[in-house]
Amino acid sequence: MVAITIDGRKTDAKENSTVLENVRSQGIILPTLCHHEEVSAFGSCRLCTVEIKANGKWQLATACNTPVAKGLEVRTNSEQAIEARALAARLLYSKYPTTKAVRDIARQVGVDVADEKADAKDCVLCGLCVRACREVVGACALTFADRGLGRDLDEPKIDFTTDACIGCGSCAFICPTGYVRMETTGDRRMIWDKVFKMATCKVCGRYFAPEDQLAFISKQTGVPMSALMTCVSCR
Numbered sequence: 001m002v003a004i005t006i007d008g009r010k011t012d013a014k015e016n017s018t019v020l021e022n023v024r025s026q027g028i029i030l031p032t033l034c035h036h037e038e039v040s041a042f043g044s045c046r047l048c049t050v051e052i053k054a055n056g057k058w059q060l061a062t063a064c065n066t067p068v069a070k071g072l073e074v075r076t077n078s079e080q081a082i083e084a085r086a087l088a089a090r091l092l093y094s095k096y097p098t099t100k101a102v103r104d105i106a107r108q109v110g111v112d113v114a115d116e117k118a119d120a121k122d123c124v125l126c127g128l129c130v131r132a133c134r135e136v137v138g139a140c141a142l143t144f145a146d147r148g149l150g151r152d153l154d155e156p157k158i159d160f161t162t163d164a165c166i167g168c169g170s171c172a173f174i175c176p177t178g179y180v181r182m183e184t185t186g187d188r189r190m191i192w193d194k195v196f197k198m199a200t201c202k203v204c205g206r207y208f209a210p211e212d213q214l215a216f217i218s219k220q221t222g223v224p225m226s227a228l229m230t231c232v233s234c235r
């Protein structure tokens, strides 16, 4: 454990934990969009900005990817931190004014949000789907396109590699805006415009997972396909 201070209150933080984890454990609400505890930090939306004291000076830092250190001081409620979060939300809102997830966060941090039709599900490039597919699933079917040196940085987007996708739906589950469409009807699941055949549970007869996903698990684990043909409820 390391001793840190959050908004003037001393607390013990686990080694290697982040400022965000500790702020939240104090019951302090910080908005996040590109963060999920199951995947690595990305630090792109800047909605979780706080002030930290480093080398004797206060400076802005994103809480989700800032690790704690002995004696670290954190301010979540300073004028600078509050304004930095509002600025991040205003930028997002100006780019995605009709996306519900963005509007909700903007309102949460005090940005004036127009009362207009707001049911868009834009991709806000948070990268959660890319990280979930790579780090949790291991399929690596999603990547950022148009990022990196010499590329056009104005219009980055998510690239989908059809052959690598196993249809598990993790990206749809983790996407904060609903941009990733997944529909499962009978023996078919459609995701990112790829159609998967669903496997039938050998006990109850229900469709429960894409065959490609089971084949992927079988290959990764060495468990034969025949041993994977039972749904969670019948195991």
Ligand code: SF4
Pocket (backbone or CB within 6 Å): 122, 123, 124, 125, 126, 127, 128, 129, 130, 158, 171, 174, 175, 176, 177, 178, 179, 180
């Ligand atoms: S599709 Fe969803 S999860 Fe993926 S980057 Fe866009 S908003 Fe984030």
Ligand code: FES
Pocket (backbone or CB within 6 Å): 031, 032, 033, 034, 035, 042, 043, 044, 045, 046, 047, 048, 049, 062, 063, 064, 065
């Ligand atoms: S949640 Fe921390 S930068 Fe996005």
